Amino acid sequence: MAAGFVTAALGRRGFLMGATALAGLSMLNGRPGIASAQATAGAPVTEVQTGSHWGTFTARVRDGRIVRIVPASMDPAPTPMIRNFPELVHGRTRIHRPMVRQSWLQGGPGAATDRRGADPFVPVSWDEALDLVAGELTRVRETYGNQAIFGGSYGWGSAGRLHLAGTLTNRFLAGFGGYVGSETNYSYGAGMVLLPHVLGGNQAIGGPVTTWHSIMAHTGLIVMVGGAAFKNGQITFGGMGEHTTKPWLNRIAAAGVPVVSINPVAEDETIELGFEWLAPRPGTDAALLLALTQTLVEEGLADRDFLDRCTVGADRVLAYLAGEGDGVVKDAAWAGEITGLPAETIRALARRMAGTRTMIMTSWSLQRADHGEQPWWATVLLASALGQIGLPGGGFGFSYTSTNGIGAPRAEISIPGMTSGRNPVDIDIPVARIADLLLEPGATIPFNGREVTFPDIKLIYWAGGNPFHHHQDLNRLVRAWQVPETVIVHEPWWTPTARRADIVLPATTTLERNDISASARDRWIIAMKQVVPPIAEARSDFEIFSALADRLGFGEDYHEGKDEMTWLRDFWDRGRERAARYDVALPEFDAFWEEGQVQLPEGDCDFVFLRDFRIDPERFPLRTPSGRIELFSETIAGFGYDDCPGHPAWLEPAEWLGNAKDEAPLHMISSHPQHRLHSQMDNGPGAAEAKIQGREPCWVNPEDAAARGIADGEVARLVNARGACLVGIRVTDRVRPGVVMLAEGAWYDPDRPGEPGALDKHGNPNVLTRDVGTSALGQGCTAQTTMVQLVKADGPVPTVTAFDPPAGA
Ligand SMILES: Nc1nc2c(c(=O)[nH]1)N[C@H]1C(S)=C(S)[C@@H](COP(=O)(O)OP(=O)(O)OC[C@H]3O[C@@H](n4cnc5c(=O)[nH]c(N)nc54)[C@H](O)[C@@H]3O)O[C@H]1N2
Ligand SMILES: Nc1nc2c(c(=O)[nH]1)N[C@H]1C(S)=C(S)[C@@H](COP(=O)(O)OP(=O)(O)OC[C@H]3O[C@@H](n4cnc5c(=O)[nH]c(N)nc54)[C@H](O)[C@@H]3O)O[C@H]1N2
Numbered sequence: 001m002a003a004g005f006v007t008a009a010l011g012r013r014g015f016l017m018g019a020t021a022l023a024g025l026s027m028l029n030g031r032p033g034i035a036s037a038q039a040t041a042g043a044p045v046t047e048v049q050t051g052s053h054w055g056t057f058t059a060r061v062r063d064g065r066i067v068r069i070v071p072a073s074m075d076p077a078p079t080p081m082i083r084n085f086p087e088l089v090h091g092r093t094r095i096h097r098p099m100v101r102q103s104w105l106q107g108g109p110g111a112a113t114d115r116r117g118a119d120p121f122v123p124v125s126w127d128e129a130l131d132l133v134a135g136e137l138t139r140v141r142e143t144y145g146n147q148a149i150f151g152g153s154y155g156w157g158s159a160g161r162l163h164l165a166g167t168l169t170n171r172f173l174a175g176f177g178g179y180v181g182s183e184t185n186y187s188y189g190a191g192m193v194l195l196p197h198v199l200g201g202n203q204a205i206g207g208p209v210t211t212w213h214s215i216m217a218h219t220g221l222i223v224m225v226g227g228a229a230f231k232n233g234q235i236t237f238g239g240m241g242e243h244t245t246k247p248w249l250n251r252i253a254a255a256g257v258p259v260v261s262i263n264p265v266a267e268d269e270t271i272e273l274g275f276e277w278l279a280p281r282p283g284t285d286a287a288l289l290l291a292l293t294q295t296l297v298e299e300g301l302a303d304r305d306f307l308d309r310c311t312v313g314a315d316r317v318l319a320y321l322a323g324e325g326d327g328v329v330k331d332a333a334w335a336g337e338i339t340g341l342p343a344e345t346i347r348a349l350a351r352r353m354a355g356t357r358t359m360i361m362t363s364w365s366l367q368r369a370d371h372g373e374q375p376w377w378a379t380v381l382l383a384s385a386l387g388q389i390g391l392p393g394g395g396f397g398f399s400y401t402s403t404n405g406i407g408a409p410r411a412e413i414s415i416p417g418m419t420s421g422r423n424p425v426d427i428d429i430p431v432a433r434i435a436d437l438l439l440e441p442g443a444t445i446p447f448n449g450r451e452v453t454f455p456d457i458k459l460i461y462w463a464g465g466n467p468f469h470h471h472q473d474l475n476r477l478v479r480a481w482q483v484p485e486t487v488i489v490h491e492p493w494w495t496p497t498a499r500r501a502d503i504v505l506p507a508t509t510t511l512e513r514n515d516i517s518a519s520a521r522d523r524w525i526i527a528m529k530q531v532v533p534p535i536a537e538a539r540s541d542f543e544i545f546s547a548l549a550d551r552l553g554f555g556e557d558y559h560e561g562k563d564e565m566t567w568l569r570d571f572w573d574r575g576r577e578r579a580a581r582y583d584v585a586l587p588e589f590d591a592f593w594e595e596g597q598v599q600l601p602e603g604d605c606d607f608v609f610l611r612d613f614r615i616d617p618e619r620f621p622l623r624t625p626s627g628r629i630e631l632f633s634e635t636i637a638g639f640g641y642d643d644c645p646g647h648p649a650w651l652e653p654a655e656w657l658g659n660a661k662d663e664a665p666l667h668m669i670s671s672h673p674q675h676r677l678h679s680q681m682d683n684g685p686g687a688a689e690a691k692i693q694g695r696e697p698c699w700v701n702p703e704d705a706a707a708r709g710i711a712d713g714e715v716a717r718l719v720n721a722r723g724a725c726l727v728g729i730r731v732t733d734r735v736r737p738g739v740v741m742l743a744e745g746a747w748y749d750p751d752r753p754g755e756p757g758a759l760d761k762h763g764n765p766n767v768l769t770r771d772v773g774t775s776a777l778g779q780g781c782t783a784q785t786t787m788v789q790l791v792k793a794d795g796p797v798p799t800v801t802a803f804d805p806p807a808g809a
């Protein structure tokens with residue numbers, strides 16, 4: 001995803017492997033790697049294997065239509081989501097032709113920008129569309145300069161080393177003279193800014209981390225802060241051969257390793273696998289983790305030797321825990337009041353953790369909250385006090401429960417991909433500050449010890465993301481989106497963002513082109529073969545940008561005269577050379593392509609994060625200023641931020657159950673959806689089946705539902721000062737009283753498009769969420785810090801129109 005993956009050098013040392021272990025490279029036979037005609041009754045069926053963020057599968061095609069999706073045989077736990085592809089590729093939400101918003105076409109740039117999302121569209125030919133885009137880019141560059149172009153273009157797009165829409169956009173705009181970009185991400189933006197100060201890098205997020213093998217063999221207790229949510233393990237960014245996370249969890253459960261899920265919500269695994277469930281108030285985990293640490297200290301269970309040898313600043317944090325400065329002891333009784341968990345439960349958990357080999361798995365969700373840096377820093381503090389960091393099966397990690405493939409060992413071999421090139425405009429905003437950027441040109445914000453000044457944006461170019469799903473406070477984004485003169489979007493589907501563009505260029509889906517999937521979290525390299533020809537007039541992002549670059553005179557720099565297959569061959573050949581340096585012999589490209597897949601050798605199954613550092617911190621220092629784990633960071637303290645002091649602390653969130661107002665008494669969690677990837681596949685049958693009267697399901701505790709006279713299966717309204725949406729009610733005791741859960745990703749569907757404050761008919765939580773950064777340090781997204789009211793919807797409710805193409809289409 002967006003930039004910023006720094007890997008600590010040291011934890012990697014344990015990952016070096018002997019040549020013999022690597023020699024066993026295998027290419028599996030027996031799967032339909034190439035298109036093969038089969039005689040069936042009627043039209044011939046071809047079978048083509050391809051890959052995606054959801055995994056690898058074979059698509060059966062008859063008469064140019066995908067009729068069936070079959071998961072790949074190497075995948076032990078495929079996700080049912082892949083069955084959505086036939087509808088996604090052929091369904092009625094596809095954009096078939098280049099389209100221009102009517103007012104823009106008639107009135108030119110800047111015309112009636114408040115009608116974005118409301119205006120009809122006018123189809124144009126590809127030639128006209130490309131001329132319009134090239135002309136408008138040139139006008140903006142000449143009139144305002146390249147820093148008036150926003151090309152941060154955040155989003156998941158599709159898997160593949162070539163057709164990564166965001167990278168292709170960046171490369172194109174860099175070649176055009178530059179753009180305002182974005183850095184960090186929505187996933188763990190606050191965490192990835194924090195951890196380099198504390199641990200010297202982000203290996204604790206991206207891996208390698210202590211393997212599941214090591215956990216299975218050595219761990220006596222797993223504590224999942226942010227819960228077991230293996231719905232999230234259905235996805236690997238960039239694609240995969242195997243889903244490993246859920247199978248490992250099943251094995252761990254079968255082996256009887258106790259798992260405590262700390263989560264206001266009980267996800268499926270908590271019930272299915274019989275995990276222990278502790279349901280704190282949302283946003284209070286930092287207090288819980290501090291109190292667990294304080295309990296260890298009080299009871300003489302803290303590992304002083306580890307704290308002395310491997311950390312700096314422990315004394316100052318422990319003094320804070322003991323109440324020095326504010327007179328408040330951060331003990332179990334104190335945290336009990338904040339979290340809503342019994343103090344004795346907190347004490348008992350601390351003792352259990354100290355009494356056995358404990359692995360703490362903290363999820364990404366916790367830091368998408370006001371002061372989201374704190375629960376992550378407090379995780380490192382607690383793990384340090386336990387003193388098991390660097391021991392087999394002990395310590396902590398930040399991703400085990402948030403995405404597939406973390407903790408699965410793999411060889412250090414990578415296939416290169418398309419690069420974005422150097423951006424001559426050297427301005428990047430923290431990605432979640434997009435609305436601030438548009439609304440406050442000239443304003444300066446603090447960010448990780450420096451300052452970012454927002455330029456005046458006149459043109460937005462977006463491909464591969466859906467800000468009208470992903471950004472917070474959508475009513476504010478509606479206003480911000482009216483500021484630029486022109487918005488250009490590439491999309492396969494009529495998503496809320498495509499509907500709010502001035503020029504929409506129809507992109508192919510991943511099934512309509514060739515690519516290679518190779519993720520650092522998986523052992524498989526997959527040939528992502530074209531399954532069907534492009535639908536209607538769709539073109540790949542690469543073709544679109546190549547044609548534009550040709551028009552604008554830098555085509556040769558952009559495409560280098562290479563077509564799709566030539567690029568893939570090129571990536572492969574370079575990856576093959578790299579692999580040879582690790583004694584791994586990859587086949588020639590043609591053999592790989594014909595076979596359709598390659599399995600890399602397994603990495604070090606016994607890998608333990610920070611093992612060498614633990615053994616000898618002098619010899620294997622971290623890349624922090626002190627070389628140790630920074631429980632107190634002079635650097636962060638030196639920034640002087642009130643909202644992110646020099647050590648982990650409990651800082652009251654802007655909104656939480658501890659300061660609930662009558663008009664918004666419920667805490668809303670907006671988790672990642674079970675049946676889709678963000679907004680992707682919301683237009684498929686899987687998501688549709690999960691909806692309630694066509695709306696996104698909202699989990700409500702029986703107490704809260706009864707207090708409002710609301711029953712399971714009804715449509716109700718979630719509302720706060722920022723917005724309102726309709727949701728389908730799921731009454732369940734799997735959510736803590738006072739908390740509601742509405743997954744992100746339902747296509748935003750306002751009853752009065754273009755108007756801030758419209759009612760979203762469909763259930764997108766981001767009409768309710770808050771658009772303020774985590775802190776001056778991380779400036780991450782704070783979607784989880786949201787209080788709402790739930791109201792019975794009396795009378796008839798409006799029909800959902802999110803999936804009806806706009807007028808003119
Ligand atoms: N309330 C709330 N909001 C959240 C979150 C939350 O927890 N709560 N989570 C946040 C997080 S972590 C993330 S990562 C973001 C995700 O936000 P996004 O990454 O923006 O979400 P997606 O729905 O995956 O959007 C990808 C878009 O790319 C399009 N697309 C797919 N393939 C291609 C292609 O090849 N070419 C082009 N041009 N387009 C393509 C898809 O149709 C889709 O519209 O959401 C964030 N928003
Ligand atoms: N199926 C599916 N899988 C996905 C994605 C998807 O869209 N769909 N998106 C992918 C992406 S981009 C990302 S970033 C990851 C996200 O990974 P995460 O951020 O880990 O996922 P979430 O589902 O937001 O939240 C995980 C759990 O945290 C709990 N939680 C929320 N708030 C709190 C809190 O304050 N305290 C505690 N203790 N628990 C809390 C939620 O109830 C939920 O069960 O998922 C990835 N995997």
Ligand SMILES: [Mo]
Binds near residue numbers: 186
């Ligand atoms: Mo994410």
